[in-house]
Amino acid sequence: MTRIFNLSRRAFLKTSAFVGCGLILGTHIDWTWAEEEAKSQPASLEPNAFIHIAPDETVTIMVNHSEMGQGVYTSLPMLINEELDADWKKIRVESAPVAAVYNHTAFGMQMTGGSTSVWSEYDRLRKVGAAARQMLIAAAAAEWKADEKACHARKGKVFHTSGKSLTYGQLAEKAAALPVPRDVKLKDTPAFKLIGRPTRRLDSPEKVNGAAKFGLDVFLPGMLTAVVARPPTFGAKVKSVDTEKAKSVRGVKDVVQVPSGVAVLASDFWQARTGREALKIEWDMGPNAELSTAGMKEQYAQLSKKPGKAAKKTGDLEAGFASAAKTISAEYTVPYLAHATMEPMNCTVDLRPDSCEIWAGTQFQTVDRNNAAAISGLKPEQVKINTMFLGGGFGRRANPASDFVSEAVHAAKAAKTPVKVIWTREDDTRGGYYRPMWYDSISAGLDKSGNPVAWKHTIVGQSIVAGTPFEKVLLKDGIDHTSVEGAADIPYAIPNILVDLHSPSVGVPVLWWRSVGHSHTAFVVESFIDELAHAAKKDPFEFRKGLLAKHPRHLGVLTLAAEKAGWGRPLPKGMGRGIAVHESFGSYVAQVAEVSVNKNGELRVHRVISAVDCGRTVNPQTINAQMESATVFGLSAALHGAITLKDGMVEQSNFHDYPILRLNEMPKVIVHIVKSKEKPGGIGEPGVPPIGPAVANAVFSVLGVRVRQLPMKPETILEAAKGT
Amino acid sequence: MISLEINGKQHSVDVEPDVPLLWVIREHLRLTGTKFGCGIGMCGSCTVHVDGKAERSCQIPVGQAQGKKITTIEEVGSTPAGAAVQKAWVIEDVPQCGYCQSGQIMAAAALLSRTPKPTDAEIDDNLSGNLCRCGTYQRIRNAVQTASRTMRKGGKP
Numbered sequence: 001m002t003r004i005f006n007l008s009r010r011a012f013l014k015t016s017a018f019v020g021c022g023l024i025l026g027t028h029i030d031w032t033w034a035e036e037e038a039k040s041q042p043a044s045l046e047p048n049a050f051i052h053i054a055p056d057e058t059v060t061i062m063v064n065h066s067e068m069g070q071g072v073y074t075s076l077p078m079l080i081n082e083e084l085d086a087d088w089k090k091i092r093v094e095s096a097p098v099a100a101v102y103n104h105t106a107f108g109m110q111m112t113g114g115s116t117s118v119w120s121e122y123d124r125l126r127k128v129g130a131a132a133r134q135m136l137i138a139a140a141a142a143e144w145k146a147d148e149k150a151c152h153a154r155k156g157k158v159f160h161t162s163g164k165s166l167t168y169g170q171l172a173e174k175a176a177a178l179p180v181p182r183d184v185k186l187k188d189t190p191a192f193k194l195i196g197r198p199t200r201r202l203d204s205p206e207k208v209n210g211a212a213k214f215g216l217d218v219f220l221p222g223m224l225t226a227v228v229a230r231p232p233t234f235g236a237k238v239k240s241v242d243t244e245k246a247k248s249v250r251g252v253k254d255v256v257q258v259p260s261g262v263a264v265l266a267s268d269f270w271q272a273r274t275g276r277e278a279l280k281i282e283w284d285m286g287p288n289a290e291l292s293t294a295g296m297k298e299q300y301a302q303l304s305k306k307p308g309k310a311a312k313k314t315g316d317l318e319a320g321f322a323s324a325a326k327t328i329s330a331e332y333t334v335p336y337l338a339h340a341t342m343e344p345m346n347c348t349v350d351l352r353p354d355s356c357e358i359w360a361g362t363q364f365q366t367v368d369r370n371n372a373a374a375i376s377g378l379k380p381e382q383v384k385i386n387t388m389f390l391g392g393g394f395g396r397r398a399n400p401a402s403d404f405v406s407e408a409v410h411a412a413k414a415a416k417t418p419v420k421v422i423w424t425r426e427d428d429t430r431g432g433y434y435r436p437m438w439y440d441s442i443s444a445g446l447d448k449s450g451n452p453v454a455w456k457h458t459i460v461g462q463s464i465v466a467g468t469p470f471e472k473v474l475l476k477d478g479i480d481h482t483s484v485e486g487a488a489d490i491p492y493a494i495p496n497i498l499v500d501l502h503s504p505s506v507g508v509p510v511l512w513w514r515s516v517g518h519s520h521t522a523f524v525v526e527s528f529i530d531e532l533a534h535a536a537k538k539d540p541f542e543f544r545k546g547l548l549a550k551h552p553r554h555l556g557v558l559t560l561a562a563e564k565a566g567w568g569r570p571l572p573k574g575m576g577r578g579i580a581v582h583e584s585f586g587s588y589v590a591q592v593a594e595v596s597v598n599k600n601g602e603l604r605v606h607r608v609i610s611a612v613d614c615g616r617t618v619n620p621q622t623i624n625a626q627m628e629s630a631t632v633f634g635l636s637a638a639l640h641g642a643i644t645l646k647d648g649m650v651e652q653s654n655f656h657d658y659p660i661l662r663l664n665e666m667p668k669v670i671v672h673i674v675k676s677k678e679k680p681g682g683i684g685e686p687g688v689p690p691i692g693p694a695v696a697n698a699v700f701s702v703l704g705v706r707v708r709q710l711p712m713k714p715e716t717i718l719e720a721a722k723g724t
Numbered sequence: 725m726i727s728l729e730i731n732g733k734q735h736s737v738d739v740e741p742d743v744p745l746l747w748v749i750r751e752h753l754r755l756t757g758t759k760f761g762c763g764i765g766m767c768g769s770c771t772v773h774v775d776g777k778a779e780r781s782c783q784i785p786v787g788q789a790q791g792k793k794i795t796t797i798e799e800v801g802s803t804p805a806g807a808a809v810q811k812a813w814v815i816e817d818v819p820q821c822g823y824c825q826s827g828q829i830m831a832a833a834a835l836l837s838r839t840p841k842p843t844d845a846e847i848d849d850n851l852s853g854n855l856c857r858c859g860t861y862q863r864i865r866n867a868v869q870t871a872s873r874t875m876r877k878g879g880k881p
């Protein structure tokens with residue numbers, strides 16, 4: 001049952017009617033904010049924790065998912081308002097505080113990730129809106145002493161058949177005192193007025209005039225700004241620190257040690273940064289001082305020759321290979337990647353003896369709150385988190401260790417003052433929590449007619465969830481699900497399959513990075529399928545089609561993308577097409593990339609034609625935007641991105657050596673959305689996985705060169721050309 | 725004391741002359757619409773107008789900004805190009821996370837005030853210094869064209 005908590009904050013505090021009525025009230029809700037609100041605001045309707053209607057008709061929706069660009073401050077209010085029927089122009093959004101009522105409906109904690117926001121709220125928020133509408137109608141009917149059946153709601157008003165009407169703002173207080181309807185009736189899909197309609201973002205106006213507040217924009221009275229000198233290698237520890245010079249820098253107020261390093265606190269950022277430069281720290285470089293990605297690659301290659309833990313096993317692999325007319329083998333590698341959110345990590349903390357208030361752009365409210373409570377010695381309900389706009393998330397701001405939040409709490413605790421910790425871009429790039437580096441050894445057998453009969457895929461790379469609280473859920477029988485997603489569940493009709501996994505532990509912190517395991521598996525699987533198609537002397541599109549008969553949604557997007565791209569039609573000399581299809585997060589995406597590449601390995605992506613099936617659509621405008629966004633994100637990785645280590649140190653530091661795609665490299669992106677009645681899937685991530693292989697496959701179609709290593713820099717392509 | 729003219733107002737701030745203008749704008753004047761992205765002139769998040777030209781405020785020592793007219797995202801809407809760009813940005817649904825958009829808008833407004841009818845190549849040339857990790861580039865290109873049309877029609881989109 002969807003739990004709905006109704007009552008205005010004030011009504012809630014005044015009445016005891018809710019007791020025992022079975023509505024939601026988690027034990028950890030911090031109601032101090034409710035009390036504050038109650039004191040300062042007139043009574044108004046809050047038919048649940050999500051909607052607040054003010055006498056001036058403003059409808060404030062508390063959104064429990066973080067806005068990091070993916071459009072939830074628009075799509076989630078759309079779900080509510082489809083049923084609430086308020087005037088869309090009166091909708092405002094606030095970020096929800098941390099409370100059980102705002103937990104993710106599938107994950108039981110407050111968080112944003114896994115491309116889940118829309119589908120996980122699809123039922124709950126519509127019910128929330130419908131309940132509110134029913135209560136407003138009931139309030140109007142009572143006012144008119146009329147039958148509810150003679151009343152209906154539209155655009156922020158309740159109308160009686162006689163023609164009279166009352167506004168939501170007029171009805172709010174009365175409606176708030178009414179009981180929550182136990183059963184709410186939802187609209188039938190064909191009656192939708194908002195869901196499925198392209199709708200502009202609600203947050204654009206404040207994002208075009210500088211008004212939108214991100215974590216970095218928070219200022220508290222008496223606050224100091226801190227920058228932290230962090231270890232040069234992962235796991236290094238401070239041996240000794242000479243703070244004298246740093247302390248003499250103008251504006252530097254304090255230097256404190258925190259578990260992650262040495263924090264310099266000053267009146268402003270520049271002073272703190274200057275102070276940090278004046279620190280003299282001797283580090284014990286720790287266990288990872290020798291680490292190099294070149295060395296790791298060799299170790300991973302060795303490991304890949306040994307059998308790993310089976311993540312998928314069907315048929316008889318040996319018999320499959322024995323029956324093959326031809327066997328093809330290849331090795332693929334992809335590097336560590338940084339999220340490189342445009343807004344570097346930061347967090348502001350006001351720690352008092354009995355409270356801890358945090359301002360941050362975070363995807364992980366519950367986890368951050370609990371970590372902050374543990375560090376400060378407070379109870380979770382004494383920790384308040386203000387979720388700011390996120391200047392990008394991509395998984396980086398969903399950290400089981402809450403690294404950037406924990407550090408700020410430590411700094412505030414040590415310095416006994418409100419603190420904003422700012423990471424420079426260099427700190428951010430070198431701060432770890434990367435998409436893991438992967439090494440894949442893969443082989444397949446083709447029978448006489450070119451059909452794949454055996455498929456063996458060995459994956460080597462770090463587990464993201466090992467050692468975190470998520471281990472319990474995501475690590476089963478030694479297999480980290482996120483390591484093999486997109487590989488252990490390939491859709492192609494191949495009778496004999498083995499996918500196995502090695503999860504070496506390496507001292508580099510790793511984390512989910514937009515599309516997680518799929519960001520790597522799709523590259524390997526979709527490139528290698530292309531290799532098989534060519535080995536079988538078949539057209540790569542037709543080859544895939546032939547193997548996807550049992551997967552209509554894969555087939556649907558694949559065919560649509562190919563058709564819209566004019567697959568098979570000639571292109572100018574030096575240009576070629578590549579295709580890839582991949583399912584992730586409940587959605588299906590196929591992409592055709594049109595690429596030109598010359599003998600020097602310089603390549604340009606001209607056009608990307610995408611087809612997406614993400615089930616029933618909520619905001620097609622968001623779907624387009626996220627497909628464009630994911631394409632760019634995937635291209636940055638495919639063409640430019642690599643974090644490498646030497647002597648334990650990260651070699652990159654800023655956008656000059658960790659480049660991301662620029663406007664002049666931007667291809668034309670055309671998105672086709674499949675009409676579907678299936679339940680909604682995710683949209684933030686599914687566009688990322690297929691673009692890399694689509695481009696690599698296009699490069700092959702032009703040069704006959706197979707790129708098995710990312711990023712596809714000119715030198716990588718030239719190197720690959722030697723091997724082909 | 726450094727005196728600055730920002731958004732038509734005189735300010736005096738007590739900072740060293742070598743502090744980047746960006747941090748003075750953000751932390752001392754609390755005009756937080758101008759963003760910090762890289763600090764090395766590689767991302768454009770910190771773009772402001774200095775005497776009408778788009779400049780990276782992270783690369784300008786505040787001492788060198790004295791005597792110049794500085795405009796930030798908070799005030800760019802009072803110029804015809806700035807207003808047209810902001811409007812176009814909303815119509816074309818450009819922002820995602822929004823963090824880079826102040827810089828994008830400042831760069832676009834500076835381009836349009838100089839070149840009211842830019843070619844696609846001119847747009848690419850002028851805005852490629854502004855990174856967007858959310859990948860809003862296609863919409864940026866469209867929105868600059870929309871803003872250009874708006875300006876030529878006297879402000880109406």
Ligand code: FES
Nearest residue numbers: 762763765768782
């Ligand atoms: S912060 Fe100035 S260019 Fe990046």
Ligand code: FES
Nearest residue numbers: 821822856857858
């Ligand atoms: S909108 Fe997020 S970085 Fe550009």
